[in-house]
Amino acid sequence: MASTRPVGDAAQVEDGPVRGPLVSVLNAVALLDTFSVAEPRLSVTEIARRLDLHKSTVSRLLGTLESVGLVERDGGKGHFGLGVGILGLAGPLLAHLDVRKIAYPEIEALVHATGETCALALWSGHESIVVEQIPSPRQVKHTTPLGARFSKVASASVRVFLAELPESRVRTLLREGLVTADGRDAEAVLEELAAVHRDGLAVNDGDTDPEELSISSPIRDHRGLVTGAVLLSAPRARVTPFLRDDYGERVRRSAASVSSRLGGLVSGG
Known part of the structure; x- marks a missing residue:
């Protein structure tokens, strides 16, 4: 990011003083600019000192930025860093993500094999964000804009x-409403998630859109951690039970192939 200076309560620019909401915007940009490759995690005190702002002001800014995924809290250590949510705003940054570079050929091959829209999603901490997509070549299709959450x-x-x-x-996440379950209780959700973990596959068969079927499988890195997800979306009307099973296996194999190239251990389930 370009160097940005905080402006305090007001600042003077060529067109006149900067006040009100614009001050908060400029301070938020300056706050994001404090993070670097050398120092990816900073405390509220460190940020406040570097920006010459009150800690209360920095805390409010961090809370707002965290709520939209632009920064994330480092466990219980009281430190913050840039969040994955910033990918929804920073298109040029996507070109430098290894998982995106590695996943793209697999997603492209999946589109060619199925004729359906395929995408790569990353996790912000409380939502899935589409960071790459190749649309179906068919006239009738389901697509999602980059940065969709x-x-x-x-x-x-x-x-x-x-x-x-x-x-x-x-x-x-469920209790705080950051993830919604549409009336299902936590126990039912956890039971469903256990099956997804076991199968390495999740299917949305008209659950969010009666006209769409989507299938997703996890991408794992060399540590075995899920670092992304392959996602296929198609109109339900043209997906037969046979195709649903076939697409599921293809999505799982695509995710496993990306995982393998990232050094991840791929299980047979």
Whole structure:
């Protein structure tokens, strides 16, 4: 990011003083600019000192940025860093993500094999974000804009990511409304996530859109952690039971191939 200076309560620019909401915007940009490759995690105190702002002001800014996924909290250590949600805004940054580069050929091959729209999704901490997509060549298709965010349990990619989280974290996300379950209780959701974890596959058969079927499978890195998800979307009307099973296996194999190239261990389930 270009260097940005905080402006305090007001600042003077060529067109006159900067006040009100614009001050908060400029301070938020300056805050994001404090993070670097050398120092990816900073405390509220460190940020406040570097920006010459009150800690309360920095805390409010961080809370707002965290709520939209632009920063994330580092566990219980009181440190913050840039969040995956920033990918929804920073298109040029996507070109430098290894998982995106590695996944693209697999997603492209999946589109050619199925004729349906395929995508790569990443997890922001409480929602799935589409960071790459290749649309179906067919006239009737389902597509999603880059940067689109999903936070419903019914979404296939959301379930893939939730299935990797501790039960306590899933319960917290549901309780705080960061992930919605459309009336289902936590126990039912956890039971469903256990099946997704076991099968390495999640299917959204008209659960979020009666005209869409989507299938997702996790991508794992060399540590075995889920770092992304392959997602296929198609009109339900043309997906027969045979094709649904076939697409599921193809999505799973595509995700496993990306995982393998990332150094991940691929299980047979």
